[in-house]
Amino acid sequence: MGISSVGVVGLGYIGLPTAAILAANGVSVTGIDVNPQTVDAVNRGEVPFVEPDLATYVGGSVATGKLRAVASPEPADCFIVAVPTPFQDGHEPDLSYVKAAAQAVAPQLRGGELIILESTSPPGTTQKLADWILEARPDLSLDGTDGRPVFHAAHCPERVLPGRVMVELVTNDRIVGGLTHEAAERARDLYRTFCHGEILLTDAKTAEMAKLVENSFRDVNIAFANELSVISDRLGIDVWELVRLANHHPRVNILQPGPGVGGHCIAVDPWFIVDAAPEDARLIRTAREVNDAKPGWVLDQVRAAVAGTEAPVIAALGLAFKPDIDDLRESPARRIVAELADEYPDAEILVVEPHVDQLPKELANRRNVVLGTIDDAAARADVIALLVGHSAFAQVSAGSIVDAGRVLSFVGPVAASPA
Ligand SMILES: NC(=O)c1ccc[n+]([C@@H]2O[C@H](COP(=O)([O-])OP(=O)(O)OC[C@H]3O[C@@H](n4cnc5c(N)ncnc54)[C@H](O)[C@@H]3O)[C@@H](O)[C@H]2O)c1
Known part of the structure; x- marks a missing residue:
């Protein structure tokens, strides 16, 4: 199944450029953010932070109807999660934003969707994200066990340089790691719509570690x-x-x-x-x-x-x-x-x-x-x-x-x- 609609969860420095470039390449994109000011700004075609050329992409995509922003996820073929992953006082990773995103996406799944984690994450987080979804949706599976509908999960870390994001989204090589090989292949096909760099496939944990390394x-x-x-x-x-x-x-x-x-x-x-x-x-x-x-x-x-x-x-x-x-x-x-x-x-x-x-x-x-x-x-x-x-x-x-x-x-x- 090809991907024609994508929900991007988190419209910050990473999520909004990704949403805008997908929309500019013909994908129907819904941007999801918990911050109502961000949602309103994007729907007016505006960018709430400074990044060269991004306003042109956002303004154009909103005008053609390919990009719109909402407060909570709606059904889509694919979800890209680009929420913050800070650390806590003792330097332990804070995955609460990723968990909240997984729990918000879970009710919208019908089977067959691809979930891509773009947030920089400790090794094992893509598996955790899938587990949080399975907790909320025990009627789904990652491998079709007992005939339950499948969803796919992959990690695709981001290595763009602020100030050059709209250029580097297109030109950088990317690492795509799937929980399954099929998940990685599906993610590769999606990034291929706008990325001209090499797309390198691996497993999710190696992809998570590659960004940290x-x-x-x-x-x-x-x-x-x-x-x-x-x-x-x-x-x-x-x-x-x-x-x-x-x-x-x-x-x-x-x-x-x-x-x-x-x-x-x-x-x-x-x-x-x-x-x-x-x-x-x-x-x-x-x-x-x-x-x-x-x-x-x-x-x-x-x-x-x-x-x-x-x-x-x-x-x-x-x-x-x-x-x-x-x-x-x-x-x-x-x-x-x-x-x-x-x-x-x-x-x-x-x-x-x-x-x-x-x-x-x-x-x-x-x-x-x-x-x-x-x-x-x-x-x-x-x-x-x-x-x-x-x-x-x-x-x-x-x-x-x-x-x-x-x-x-x-x-x-x-x-x-x-x-
Ligand atoms: N900024 C960069 O240059 C950069 C580069 C590489 C990787 N990253 C990674 O990308 C991830 C996102 O970083 P960023 O700089 O875009 O963060 P950001 O703070 O700019 O944006 C995050 C957005 O997510 C929204 N959000 C938080 N929880 C949400 C939820 N549950 N549902 C929907 N929206 C939610 C926030 O309101 C905010 O708009 C982080 O893991 C970061 O480490 C960032």
Whole structure:
């Protein structure tokens, strides 16, 4: 049976682009979200967050009637689940959103449907999702036991880069893992409607692990660079020069150190591996700990630089979790600024973040934190902490705007954006 209708559960950064691209390729799509504002925005053809080109896809698909948003699932040939999978206080995965999605979809199944989990998930979650559906619908099965109607389940992790989502949905290779081979083949046929990359089939657990491993690979390598920066500082070595020289070896490629690791993927996903195999995931856990400790080391450097200065003006350059974006989620710079504000009530913490026009909530209501410009920082700051390598900070990094002696760079040399 071909798939002509799809329900996408969760219309966020991943679900809405997926819904829109399927609709633009002729599939009838119902987007389902528990947030009524999101449902209303999508039905007006609007996108509730920033992602280049997405508004054109959503507006066009809503206008042709191929995409509409609703509050709860309706019958469809396939459901794609793209709800959040955060971790809890002790870093254990929180699968409550996936469970809620499974329980919402279950009553709509008639037999023959494909359920695809796109949320980044610990190994075994696709099986759990199927089990939650079976709990609600014991009249169905995964394999036709006792002649009960079948449903299929697969995992297809997402590896798109925010800011390039509409391009990478089409061009990236994808991994599709089924609870059965038939489920994987059905999912492949659906993704083939818009994906021009290679589609690689495997089992569901391997597909779940592949996504986690991709982000852990990045995390472990960044931890190596971050540890080198701390060691180099102790030994009086310039880590940026060290990395540059070592990378001339034909088989060495050390990443750049930074003030920590942020965002909602690299800083989160490795914990799912640690949770799944706590005894064995020693390197992966240590990398997380090394990266999580880096903002504390940055704070120590700033403390040392302002020691003895009365009511210092401390400029923090950058709040985003990586260069040249406006995404502040889980950003180490944000944590550093909040701690400085707590620790130095008489200081002025001058935040320069050219990609936002207001401070995030937890900083906005603090008397000693203000949003300013590079010129303010150059004119008034006692110490300037360069926390994000935005290309807008290239001149500061090069020492040509302010006296380089006042600048503590935690991101290394910053390149200006190409004109
Ligand atoms: N954002 C990324 O760049 C990215 C990249 C790869 C993977 N992922 C993974 O994709 C998944 C989704 O992430 P996101 O960034 O799109 O999240 P998001 O927070 O942007 O969107 C999730 C949406 O799901 C909705 N929702 C929550 N529970 C629901 C339910 N029971 N029924 C219907 N809607 C529900 C929320 O209202 C929200 O609109 C996560 O597992 C994430 O780790 C995200």
